[in-house]
Amino acid sequence: MGRFIIVVLDSFGIGYMDDVPKVRPQDVDANTCKHILEARTDLYLPNLEKLGIMNALGEEVGKMRFSERAVYGSSDLMHFGGDTFYGHQEMMGTLPKKPLIQPFNEVIDEVYAALKKQGYEVEYVGDDLKILMINNCVTVGDNLETDPGQVYNITGCLDVIDFEGIATIGKVVRSAVSVSRVIAFGGKDVTIGDVLAARKEKAGKYAGIDTPQSGVYNRGYQVIHLGYGVDPEVQVPTILGKQGIPVVLLGKVADIVENPYGTSIPGVDSAWLFEQTIEQVRNMRHGFVCLNIQETDLAGHAEDVDQYADRLQISDRYLGKLMEELTEDDVLIVMADHGNDPTIGHSNHTREKVPILVYKRGLTSRTIGHRKTMSDVGATAVQYFGAGKTQNGESFLFLLRS
Known part of the structure; x- marks a missing residue:
């Protein structure tokens, strides 16, 4: 048993979902990843390229190319809309319920x-x-x-x-x-x-x-x-924490996901949060870590392509450092929670599919497919530790075996 790490690049979606024309027409044509790379043709993210971000997107854009060694997939959002809070609840294994809209x-x-x-x-x-x-x-x-x-x-x-x-x-x-x-x-x-x-x-x-x-x-x-409808008892942090498995949540996820048995480290600055994450990884032999990088989402809200690209460059550099810390027993997943296309013409989240990029030393060249819910990531995490099941999601751990 090793370490299972999730890095969420908040809002880095890869194209609007099939239901968008019906349920969220303002997001038609949204594609956060593609449009940032098209607007910044000089932008090169070598670690995200190696992990397979273009494979997940389905096309090469600007300087970014497909990776022949990538372990990758994508996921729809099961929750209503496109929301950081509900995205992370879904990711941690919650079955989303459609809430009311009511003054x-x-x-x-x-x-x-x-x-x-x-x-x-x-x-x-x-x-x-x-x-x-x-x-x-x-x-x-x-x-x-x-x-x-x-x-x-x-x-x-x-x-x-x-x-x-x-x-x-x-x-x-x-x-x-x-x-x-x-x-x-x-x-x-x-x-x-x-x-x-x-x-x-x-x-x-x-x-x-x-x-x-x-x-x-x-x-x-x-x-x-x-x-609404969120039960922490069936989520990753509580399931693992009850069994004595260390859990560390960093960034915005520390504010929005309950972690009664673990360590929560809130913060916003991307570089600082990555440094804290690497320190936590170095200090644990096995355990679960989830980091949310919020500054990408903030740039999306500001409709600022350059700021978004800058936060991606910082994240890419630190992802390389994080991967250097990992062993053959560890699993790293890099993903998003929704979109926030800064070029779409409004400053709200966009309902987009998200990438699921997997790094496990020695594992290459395979797809985990397109998942119907981000809860599959949480289900995979608890199965990795042999800790039972989340409320929602199907594990893809069997696809990560050499």
């Missing part, structure tokens, strides 16, 4: 009743479109920064209530609603007055807190993401 004001009375039942002091704030205030230090309303109607925010003042208290309120709200996500968070040096002063309305249907304006990001920020 908070359509369920505000149910949430009010659920919170009152648990003994909280709850007040309505606003006129026609309302939010809730709990114990004079926490608010509940629509998330105004993401696709409308999919996420509710719990915003708290950490000088008045501790983070555990905010998370507990979040879990009560989560139990009462069926949208994609409830995000519970708070910051220090922020009063309830600051939070309420940042209350805004959007499109005549949504009311919530403008999070950057509220100041909760500025000091002591803590957050937990609570997804």
